[in-house]
Structure formats: C-alpha cells, structure tokens
Amino acid sequence: MTTATCSTIMPTLRYRNALAAIDWLCSVLGFAPHAVYPGPDNTVGHAELTLNGGMIMLGSHKDDAYGKGFKSPGELGGFETRSVYVVVEDADAAYRRAQDAGAEVVKQLQDTAYGSREFTIKDPEGHSWSVGTYDPWNAEG
Numbered sequence: 064m065t066t067a068t069c070s071t072i073m074p075t076l077r078y079r080n081a082l083a084a085i086d087w088l089c090s091v092l093g094f095a096p097h098a099v100y101p102g103p104d105n106t107v108g109h110a111e112l113t114l115n116g117g118m119i120m121l122g123s124h125k126d127d128a129y130g131k132g133f134k135s136p137g138e139l140g141g142f143e144t145r146s147v148y149v150v151v152e153d154a155d156a157a158y159r160r161a162q163d164a165g166a167e168v169v170k171q172l173q174d175t176a177y178g179s180r181e182f183t184i185k186d187p188e189g190h191s192w193s194v195g196t197y198d199p200w201n202a203e204g
Contacts, residue, residue: 070118073111074147077133078188081107081123087187088112091164092149092157092194094119115150136189146183146191150198154180157194 078084082105088094094112102108106123124130136143151157158172161184169191170183181195 070116073118073120074145076119076121076190077124077130077135078107078121079124079135080188081110081121084121084186084188085110085112087164088119091160091166091186092192093151093160117150119147136185136191141189143189143191146193148193148195148197151194151196154182154194154196158182161194 076084085094085096085099085107089096089112092114094114097111097113097118099110100108102123107121109120109122111118111120124133124135154172161168161182166184166186168182168184170181170193172180172182174180175195175197177197179195179197181193181197183191183193185191
C-alpha cells in the first residue's frame with residue numbers, strides 16, 4: 064500500500080534535449096530532481112522529477128524501436144495527444160516564472176468557475192502544461 068505522498072501514476076515524456084527540459088521544468092514549474100541517470104553522449108537515460116508529492120519521468124529521445132513511436136509536438140505541427148496538469152499553491156508566481164522564461168502562453172492566467180486560478184503554457188519542445196491551484200484531492204464536493 065502506498066501513502067498519500069507517493070505518486071502511483073507518473074506521466075512520462077521524451078525530449079530531444081532532456082537536460083535543458085529538466086532545467087526548465089525545475090526553474091519554471093518548480094519540479095525538483097529526484098533521480099537523473101545519464102545516458103551516452105550527454106543524454107539522459109532516465110530522470111524522475113517531483114513536485115508536491117507527484118512525479119513525472121522523462122528521458123532523452125532514443126532512435127530505437129520503442130523510441131521511434133514517440134514524436135515531440137514540434138515534429139507533429141504542434142499537435143499533442145496528452146497534457147499534464149500541475150497543482151501549485153501560487154499560480155501567479157508560477158505564471159510570472161513562465162513569462163520570465165519566455166514560455167508560450169496557450170491560456171492566460173485566469174480564475175475558473177470551479178475555484179482554480181490557472182493557466183496553460185508550452186515548454187520549449189512544445190509539450191503543454193496546465194498549471195493551477197485546483198487540487199481534486201482537497202476539493203470540496
């Protein structure tokens with residue numbers, strides 16, 4: 064049995080420049096490296112980043128049989144088949160960091176009808192990140 068502070072579902076992503084993605088995700092969205100395992104030629108074999116009890120995993124793009132099944136949004140004309148929602152305590156501060164980093168804003172910072180303050184941005188390789196204060200685990204229902 065896991066505790067409430069542990070993720071049981073972890074989105075995974077591939078990046079052309081995983082080291083730069085790790086830096087961006089940590090400085091802009093507030094993730095912290097849990098583990099980063101280097102790969103050959105200045106790549107990332109596997110990385111785990113945490114934020115408020117949640118975790119994502121990522122690694123460098125690989126040109127192997129499995130890796131050929133992944134494309135970045137930039138390779139697909141900006142299209143995606145997934146997005147990630149990140150719960151933060153201070154959406155305004157996160158939004159300022161995203162703006163300072165030059166993130167492409169998809170949805171401006173706004174208050175929602177369900178009590179969240181949130182926005183959506185794209186990271187440097189085109190992956191969407193929705194960021195807000197809505198926490199479904201603590202929502203009044």
